[in-house]
Amino acid sequence: MINIDRFDSRILRALQRDARLTLGALAEAVSLSPSQCSRRIARLEKEGIIEGHALRLNPEALGLKVTAFIFLSVDKGRMAAPREAVAELLARDEVIDCHTVTGSHDFILRVVVADLAELSRFLSTTISPMAGIRDIATQVAMDTLKVNGPLRVTP
Amino acid sequence: MINIDRFDSRILRALQRDARLTLGALAEAVSLSPSQCSRRIARLEKEGIIEGHALRLNPEALGLKVTAFIFLSVDKGRMAAPREAVAELLARDEVIDCHTVTGSHDFILRVVVADLAELSRFLSTTISPMAGIRDIATQVAMDTLKVNGPLRVTP
DNA sequence: GATGATTTCGCAATTATCTTGCATCATTGG
DNA sequence: CCAATGATGCAAGATAATTGCGAAATCATC
Structure with a gap:
């Protein structure tokens, strides 16, 4: 800073x-x-404070109607194994955000897809087969009240 | 579309x-x-497909070192009461994203703050006192692997 | 305070970029 | 096949971004 x-x-x-x-x-x-x-x-x-400029697109207008959060737990003692699986995950264009977190899960993903059918397909085809996955939980967004709000700048 | x-x-x-x-x-x-x-x-x-242009800022460079997810449940039958509390919440600059979701919680917030002390203060000062809150769960992000990835554009 | 060094500033000229009129070409629906 | 509509590239005109430069402000040191 x-x-x-x-x-x-x-x-x-x-x-x-x-x-x-x-x-x-x-x-x-x-x-x-x-x-x-x-x-x-x-x-x-x-100085790296401004990293670049991004387009703000309307996902709905692009036919992307569903936002969901996916919570992943990986087998303990195998945090290394999923390393490349994670890289694959990050490369997918359904995955908008990905964080590792404290608490009961290891990863939180925000995914944006066309519809629930595609979400289901993504879960069963892409997530489930990943090696070392212990648990998957999904929450579908009903309303998006705020997205990408501005960061606080001080002073 | x-x-x-x-x-x-x-x-x-x-x-x-x-x-x-x-x-x-x-x-x-x-x-x-x-x-x-x-x-x-x-x-x-x-056509509303491009909504605008946003700056991509480096939060760390601005002294914002901590990202966390906050999961809120509100008292059933009181979804109306928190309406204005939610509006207040959305106006806060710690809150970057806010969604209502299916599942065990009602809201998912993504907040970005300077440090854990500020997160703690935010939780106890801003979230806890909100009327109608039944449950609060927090997960702190350790690594941010992908943020605001590009949306898929078809064809 | 005083003073010199350094940084920040606004102006104006240059350079780069964007927008638009227009003629042509492609596509679509009779 | 033809007319109507829309898309395209070019080039001119309009806007906007950058930079040299001297002036003003800020800072560090005495």
């Missing part, structure tokens, strides 16, 4: 709302000149 | 990798002219 002054902070907040703000518009929003905004953004990128 | 032809698909895939691709670079990547790419992107926005 490097220096984030008040202007960097404003810039990041504004760009989190809309990353396509013009330097002119951004400059006005943060009370700085466009040229200086440009230089600060370049610095934030160089 | 409107028409997504092969060019739209390529455009969306390329822009999911890097939303700042220049129209010239994009055009080359998808074998189309820059002007046509511009028009197709405008159409994808108008």
Whole structure:
């Protein structure tokens, strides 16, 4: 965590709302000149604070109607074995997020698929056959109340 | 889900990798002219497939070291009562995602905070006092293997 | 405080990028 | 087969991003 002054902070907040703000518009929003905004953004990128720009897509509009959370437990003493299975998992485009977690499960996946049929197929074809899986639990999202909210930037 | 032809698909895939691709670079990547790419992107926005552009920030670089999942159950027959509590929750900048889900819990939250102390404070100060909460479970992420992976675009 | 070094700043010119009118080509539905 | 509609590339015009530069602000040291 490097220096984030008040202007960097404003810039990041504004760009989190809309990353396509013009330097002119951004400059006005943060009370700085466009040229200086440009230089600060370049610095934030160089420092690794800004990692890149992503498209916000509407999954429903792409026919992806179902979001689900999948909780996986692996056999103890075999955390090494699933290593490559995990790599395979991460490569699948159904898998949007993947974390290892404390608690009763080892992995939490967020998957986005077309429908329940595809979710079922994904579970039985891709997850179940994985070596070393001890337990699978699935929770289907009914409503998505907030996705990818902006990160807090201090100060 | 409107028409997504092969060019739209390529455009969306390329822009999911890097939303700042220049129209010239994009055009080359998808074998189309820059002007046509511009028009197709405008159409994808108008159709609501592209919702906007987001910044990909490095949470660690911002001092946000801890990701956790919080599972909430609310008292049955009181799904209405927490309505405004939920709105409050969504407004908090610790809360990155929020879904209602099937299964033993009602809500899944993904929160990102500075450290475990802040997580603890968030749980005891913000979540626990919420009216109608029946149960809280928390799982702390140890590793983030994939975040916000690209959505599949067909064809 | 004073002072020199360093950084940050805004302006303006340059460079790069995006958008749009237009003529042509492809596709679709009679 | 033809007309109508839509898609395309090109090139010109419009916007936006970057950078050199001198001025202003900040900082460290005395």
